[in-house]
Amino acid sequence: MGLNYYHILKRVREARKLVIRGTTSAGSGHPGGSFSMAEMMGCMYYKYLRYDPKNPLWPDRDRLVLSKGHASPGLFSNLAVAGYFDKSEIESLRKFESILQGHPDYKCPGVEFCGGSLGLGLSFSIGIALAARIDDKKHHIYTIIGDGESDEGQVWEAAMAASKFKLDNITVFLDRNFIQQDDYTERVMPLDEELIGDDISEMWKNAARWKVGDKWRSFGWNVLEIDGHRIEQIVKAVNSALQTKGTPSIIVARTIKGKSVEHMEDNPKWHGVAPNPQFSPIIELEIDCQFLTAPSIIAGDMANLENEVKRAVHGRADFIHLDVMDGMFVPNKTFDHEKIRQLRPVTQIPFDGHLMINEPVKKVKNYVDAGCDIITVHAEVCDESSFGEIHDVLRSNEVSVGLAINPETELPSWAERFIPDLDQFIVMSVVPGKSGQKYIESTHEKTQKIAKFLAERKFEGLIEADGGVDLSNVESCFLDGARVFVGGSAIIEQKDVRGTIAEFRKRLMHARRKLLIHKAYSLGGTELVNKWIDLHEVGKKKLELLQIAKEAGFV
Amino acid sequence: MTEMTDMRTVYGETLIKIGEENPNVVVVGADTTDSLKTRPFGKKFPNRFFNIGIAEANLITIAAGLANEGKIPFASTYAVFLPGRCVDQIRNAIAYPSRNGQNGLNVKMVVSHGGLTVGADGGSHQQIEDIAIMRVIPNIKVLIPADAVAVEKLIRLISQVHGPFYMRMARSKTPLVHSREQEFEIGKGIILRDGSDCTIASCGITVKMALEAADSLKQEGISCKVIDLFSIKPIDASLIEKAARETGGIVTSEEHNILAGFGSAVSEVVSETYPVPMRRIGVRDQFGESARDSEISLLLQKHGITSIHIANAVKDIRSKTR
Numbered sequence: 001m002g003l004n005y006y007h008i009l010k011r012v013r014e015a016r017k018l019v020i021r022g023t024t025s026a027g028s029g030h031p032g033g034s035f036s037m038a039e040m041m042g043c044m045y046y047k048y049l050r051y052d053p054k055n056p057l058w059p060d061r062d063r064l065v066l067s068k069g070h071a072s073p074g075l076f077s078n079l080a081v082a083g084y085f086d087k088s089e090i091e092s093l094r095k096f097e098s099i100l101q102g103h104p105d106y107k108c109p110g111v112e113f114c115g116g117s118l119g120l121g122l123s124f125s126i127g128i129a130l131a132a133r134i135d136d137k138k139h140h141i142y143t144i145i146g147d148g149e150s151d152e153g154q155v156w157e158a159a160m161a162a163s164k165f166k167l168d169n170i171t172v173f174l175d176r177n178f179i180q181q182d183d184y185t186e187r188v189m190p191l192d193e194e195l196i197g198d199d200i201s202e203m204w205k206n207a208a209r210w211k212v213g214d215k216w217r218s219f220g221w222n223v224l225e226i227d228g229h230r231i232e233q234i235v236k237a238v239n240s241a242l243q244t245k246g247t248p249s250i251i252v253a254r255t256i257k258g259k260s261v262e263h264m265e266d267n268p269k270w271h272g273v274a275p276n277p278q279f280s281p282i283i284e285l286e287i288d289c290q291f292l293t294a295p296s297i298i299a300g301d302m303a304n305l306e307n308e309v310k311r312a313v314h315g316r317a318d319f320i321h322l323d324v325m326d327g328m329f330v331p332n333k334t335f336d337h338e339k340i341r342q343l344r345p346v347t348q349i350p351f352d353g354h355l356m357i358n359e360p361v362k363k364v365k366n367y368v369d370a371g372c373d374i375i376t377v378h379a380e381v382c383d384e385s386s387f388g389e390i391h392d393v394l395r396s397n398e399v400s401v402g403l404a405i406n407p408e409t410e411l412p413s414w415a416e417r418f419i420p421d422l423d424q425f426i427v428m429s430v431v432p433g434k435s436g437q438k439y440i441e442s443t444h445e446k447t448q449k450i451a452k453f454l455a456e457r458k459f460e461g462l463i464e465a466d467g468g469v470d471l472s473n474v475e476s477c478f479l480d481g482a483r484v485f486v487g488g489s490a491i492i493e494q495k496d497v498r499g500t501i502a503e504f505r506k507r508l509m510h511a512r513r514k515l516l517i518h519k520a521y522s523l524g525g526t527e528l529v530n531k532w533i534d535l536h537e538v539g540k541k542k543l544e545l546l547q548i549a550k551e552a553g554f555v
Numbered sequence: 556m557t558e559m560t561d562m563r564t565v566y567g568e569t570l571i572k573i574g575e576e577n578p579n580v581v582v583v584g585a586d587t588t589d590s591l592k593t594r595p596f597g598k599k600f601p602n603r604f605f606n607i608g609i610a611e612a613n614l615i616t617i618a619a620g621l622a623n624e625g626k627i628p629f630a631s632t633y634a635v636f637l638p639g640r641c642v643d644q645i646r647n648a649i650a651y652p653s654r655n656g657q658n659g660l661n662v663k664m665v666v667s668h669g670g671l672t673v674g675a676d677g678g679s680h681q682q683i684e685d686i687a688i689m690r691v692i693p694n695i696k697v698l699i700p701a702d703a704v705a706v707e708k709l710i711r712l713i714s715q716v717h718g719p720f721y722m723r724m725a726r727s728k729t730p731l732v733h734s735r736e737q738e739f740e741i742g743k744g745i746i747l748r749d750g751s752d753c754t755i756a757s758c759g760i761t762v763k764m765a766l767e768a769a770d771s772l773k774q775e776g777i778s779c780k781v782i783d784l785f786s787i788k789p790i791d792a793s794l795i796e797k798a799a800r801e802t803g804g805i806v807t808s809e810e811h812n813i814l815a816g817f818g819s820a821v822s823e824v825v826s827e828t829y830p831v832p833m834r835r836i837g838v839r840d841q842f843g844e845s846a847r848d849s850e851i852s853l854l855l856q857k858h859g860i861t862s863i864h865i866a867n868a869v870k871d872i873r874s875k876t877r
Binding site: 105106107113114116117119120123124125126127128129130131132133134135153154157158160161164165 | 608626648653
């Protein structure tokens with residue numbers, strides 16, 4: 001089984017946009033804490049929770065208790081995406097006679113706990129868990145608590161009680177976003193170590209400062225510490241929690257408040273403020289413009305691919321791109337599923353399998369079984385029927401579905417009907433076959449054309465730029481419409497993989513900022529551009545934005 | 556000699572009986588299970604009994620979670636801690652959640668050690684604000700039984716009626732005022748004596764005082780109607796209105812602050828239906844203090860809560876209204 005990565009990612013993105021739609025319409029609400037827990041909610045609603053939107057009180061459903069109830073937009077948006085009610089309902093958020101109250105309420109189907117008064121959710125979950133034990137029910141209870149919320153003494157009363165009753169049917173997520181209403185948590189009431197200075201990234205860098213996991217450990221809990229925005233880490237932690245018997249588990253998820261909207265990120269001001277409606281289209285575009293890096297390990301030492309995977313992991317890659325070549329579809333041969341199987345235990349980072357092989361339909365299951373999370377096959381060696389079969393095999397195994405075309409290939413007409421359901425689309429910018437080739441310049445134009453074509457046909461996945469992508473052209477690839485960037489020699493051949501990936505991200509961030517500035521200008525001219533720039537208070541974002549706007553002649 | 560009974564013992568015995576009849580009945584305690592007499596339930600039904608320790612906020616919220624899943628939790632400790640320690644949890648975790656026409660979660664908050672008669676533990680432990688706290692929270696029903704017969708019948712009753720209940724018992728043994736055949740209904744008062752000159756409406760241990768006051772007034776030729784209004788919320792408004800019409804005056808008695816308490820609840824009805832003069836017997840907005848069992852009558856006397864005070868209040872009303 002794969003991670004179902006894109007399945008989750010697409011819905012998380014949609015839910016984030018609904019949060020913006022809801023809070024903007026309401027004129028208030030809590031986007032920051034909704035976004036810090038967004039990926040956890042996504043993994044819950046689109047991977048783990050068993051539920052039936054048509055029968056919200058189905059007795060055997062898993063329960064998700066949102067204890068940090070002020071993040072209700074983050075819950076409601078996912079309930080909408082999960083099908084409990086129509087998505088347009090989100091615009092009634094916080095309004096008179098709405099089912100979407102300011103805090104989670106049983107008026108809204110799918111809500112498991114009327115949260116809002118902080119510190120109560122875990123105790124309530126214990127009640128649910130004890131009842132399940134009495135009735136010998138097997139459903140699981142997931143509880144999301146906040147770090148600011150952990151100031152409440154009752155959280156620790158509950159921590160003791162869950163441990164006493166050995167409630168292994170409870171898994172808690174601690175959304176550790178380091179910000180509460182007044183200020184950074186470490187200033188208001190330290191959970192880790194008191195923060196000196198303004199830079200909360202200092203808290204992130206040094207794991208020795210993280211104490212909150214130790215607190216829970218000392219209460220007898222199974223503690224798992226993760227990056228709460230990385231789907232694969234959430235999945236690994238939840239799997240581990242579900243397998244742990246005899247103690248409750250807590251997943252301490254380090255997150256970023258306001259994650260995915262730059263001006264909200266790590267800014268305490270966005271704890272409980274709704275965005276101004278004039279910014280919504282820009283923010284929605286920003287949410288659509290998240291990007292991922294996918295180092296291709298064949299650019300490294302083919303004799304020690306394990307090590308190349310490790311280097312990519314150390315470099316904080318989003319995907320591990322695996323170029324499978326069979327010596328037939330392309331002249332070269334790299335490795336097959338057996339190698340992937342050997343590499344799989346090295347990391348949980350999604351394996352982005354790119355099958356440059358003949359007759360993929362006959363072999364795709366091997367790659368599923370070997371542990372690929374995303375599998376992309378080539379249009380040149382598929383037709384409607386074989387791709388349909390591949391699609392079904394991948395979907396039923398929670399593996400994301402990709403389609404690739406070579407530089408000289410146009411999108412075949414049989415593929416059109418699959419577009420709305422595709423997760424990834426690779427526009428090759430070199431003739432596949434070997435690493436280290438130069439980017440074919442005409443691919444820019446081709447990608448732009450394809451991006452437009454796909455968008456018009458309800459494509460919800462991401463375009464992956466693959467072939468000759470490097471620091472010099474990654475920005476233009478982004479502006480073409482690509483969102484996943486395969487780096488072969490440009491990343492893996494470099495000595496400092498982490499530094500190079502960081503540099504890739506920096507360039508991509510620059511490109512995204514540029515795109516958003518242009519969007520702002522198109523919507524509201526210089527005035528809106530200036531207002532947009534002013535929102536970016538934390539860090540050095542503002543200076544770069546100003547520079548971009550000046551270069552474009554907008555200010 | 557009036558028969559004395561222990562409310563807590565009857566509570567514990569009744570729990571076992573209803574626990575046998577209904578597997579959904581569960582009990583949660585907070586390190587006072589011996590005192591509340593719920594421990595035998597735990598012996599009998601170990602998987603339906605949870606001692607949460609000295610953590611009342613946790614206790615009440617766990618009870619809410621249990622009720623959410625169809626259990627009927629009886630959450631018990633001393634009145635000073637429940638509601639005293641956990642108003643927010645009662646309000647937001649128990650009273651507020653409502654769906655499918657069911658208002659509030661099905662938690663039964665049954666406490667002991669209410670009022671001044673806690674005695675020796677002192678003013679810090681004498682809960683005289685609980686009626687006020689609990690009756691202003693929507694969806695919560697408030698009961699204060701007068702004796703062990705009422706305890707038994709009401710525990711059985713509230714286990715069968717959906718919704719959050721708060722029920723306060725006394726620490727010390729209390730005299731029986733009801734016959735064992737007495738029927739109880741939520742929201743209905745019980746007329747213990749009929750009379751035409753004045754009404755005495757009481758709850759809890761002061762019902763016995765009201766009866767004594769009525770007896771002594773009778774010897775002075777004053778005929779009093781005595782009502783046990785154990786159901787403070789919902790309150791028996793029609794009975795109160797009728798009593799006001801028939802007797803022209805009402806005295807209330809409670810082991811509670813007179814502010815926002817039982818007498819206030821009665822006066823709210825009277826003022827909106829058939830205004831008549833009223834007097835409220837209760838604690839005059841001050842704290843209690845320690846008193847050994849042998850001294851509790853002195854403590855009550857100091858706070859003006861005796862049958863004599865009740866009788867004087869009746870006479871006061873009558874002297875001012877003719």
